[in-house]
Amino acid sequence: MNPKIDQYDQKILQLLQEDARMSHAELGRQVHLSQPAVSERIKRLEASNIIRGYRADINPKALGYEITAMIRVSTQQGRPYAQYVASCPEIIDCYTVTGEDGAVMRVLASDVEHLQRIINELNAFGSTSTAIVLTTHVSGKAIAVPSLNENKD
Structure with a gap:
């Protein structure tokens, strides 16, 4: 796992996968960081290609x-x-x-x-x-962000 990702980044990634249109201010409220801190984290996640883009879910x-x-x-x-x-x-x-x-x-x-x-x-x-395809059971599932404690001996 990328060592630069902490629990705040994990939560931001989870929340953005649930709702990519969530404002940085709302993200900040939910992860207990300021809006500027969230904005900087998102810029870093985008620059490191962890966040590749934002899309609409079309039927x-x-x-x-x-x-x-x-x-x-x-x-x-x-x-x-x-x-x-x-x-x-x-x-x-x-x-x-x-x-x-x-x-x-x-x-x-x-x-x-x-x-x-x-x-x-x-x-x-x-x-x-x-x-x-007759039935879709899973589609567009959020990518699990590995826990910080995983892969540690």
Whole structure:
């Protein structure tokens, strides 16, 4: 764990993951620090790339995306899919993985025909295997900030 993180930073990270729009003044009240002290800590956490950004949690169904699917692509060396997936707005996550598959992607589609078009385009990079998500049990879970007491002997 980063030795520069103390219990105040831990609490700030936890609170920001719960509500990234929380004001620095409110954060200060909850962690018992002044607003300027909280602001400085957040700047340091951002500068050290612990806090990478702030995002809105968007409901895909409200935008017409009725299907979420996981697509695995078995790629061959030299087939550059990275540029395609970066430019395809429906592919919202893409991971290079170990094992038989070269990549696993989370994809949004408005309907089955839309999903089929995406799959057809991905087939240019290797064979695909698709699973449609029926239920999401965990999504956007906060990252646990390790306790200061962990990893100490």
